[in-house]
Amino acid sequence: MNNFNFIAPFYDRLARLVFGSSIEDATNFYLGEIKENSDVLFLGGGTGRVLLAMPVCKSITYLEKSGRMILRAKTKKVDARIEFVEDDFLKFHSQRSYDIVICPFFLDCFNDEHLANAIGQINTLVKKDGKLLVTDFQSTNGNWLIRFMHLFFRAFASLESKKLKNIHHFILQNRFETEKEEFFHKNMIFSRVYRNL
Numbered sequence: 104m105n106n107f108n109f110i111a112p113f114y115d116r117l118a119r120l121v122f123g124s125s126i127e128d129a130t131n132f133y134l135g136e137i138k139e140n141s142d143v144l145f146l147g148g149g150t151g152r153v154l155l156a157m158p159v160c161k162s163i164t165y166l167e168k169s170g171r172m173i174l175r176a177k178t179k180k181v182d183a184r185i186e187f188v189e190d191d192f193l194k195f196h197s198q199r200s201y202d203i204v205i206c207p208f209f210l211d212c213f214n215d216e217h218l219a220n221a222i223g224q225i226n227t228l229v230k231k232d233g234k235l236l237v238t239d240f241q242s243t244n245g246n247w248l249i250r251f252m253h254l255f256f257r258a259f260a261s262l263e264s265k266k267l268k269n270i271h272h273f274i275l276q277n278r279f280e281t282e283k284e285e286f287f288h289k290n291m292i293f294s295r296v297y298r299n300l
């Protein structure tokens with residue numbers, strides 16, 4: 104499930120075609136939270152477009168399941184020590200903890216059970232008082248567009264998720280509190296900073 108290899112070469116163009124600059128604007132909106140001494144973990148960062156907007160930081164761990172997405176991300180220049188990890192996050196183990204974990208349109212890939220597992224696991228990887236930055240889709244009147252995207256990615260990327268979920272609700276159940284939030288594309292997209300309690 105969730106195999107983005109086939110779609111990797113045209114993913115960014117497709118996202119821009121459907122959502123204009125909103126995906127990029129929303130993903131980049133809170134990157135200012137990253138400080139020079141931050142250890143950052145990216146989950147499902149895709150082609151690494153977001154790396155181009157990164158402020159200086161101490162280290163980046165870039166975890167991605169798709170090898171073809173990682174190949175593209177490796178071509179992006181960043182001002183930090185960066186480690187690329189090709190792995191399924193649901194099987195990922197690490198002794199490290201991070202100041203900031205960033206999930207750009209990553210959590211909506213999972214079904215309910217795996218979403219709960221993923222957020223529980225993220226909680227163990229974020230330092231106390233560390234931040235979780237999430238950008239993703241949320242339910243609005245424009246749901247048909249998101250439903251179409253789900254159908255499309257189920258067909259071309261074996262997307263595991265069958266429907267849009269209330270990701271915010273799942274996160275609040277896992278010892279995170281909201282610090283900041285902003286909405287994009289007629290409220291179809293949210294970007295939030297959560298603090299690990």
Ligand SMILES: C[S@@+](CC[C@H](N)C(=O)[O-])C[C@H]1O[C@@H](n2cnc3c(N)ncnc32)[C@H](O)[C@@H]1O
Pocket residue numbers: 105106107118126130146147148149150152166167168169172190191192193207208209212
């Ligand atoms: C919808 S795409 C978003 C890509 C990028 N963050 C963006 O916003 O353009 C989801 C990404 O999450 C990755 N992904 C999905 N399930 C994963 C998993 N279990 N472990 C690691 N990465 C995963 C996919 O390979 C894909 O690159």
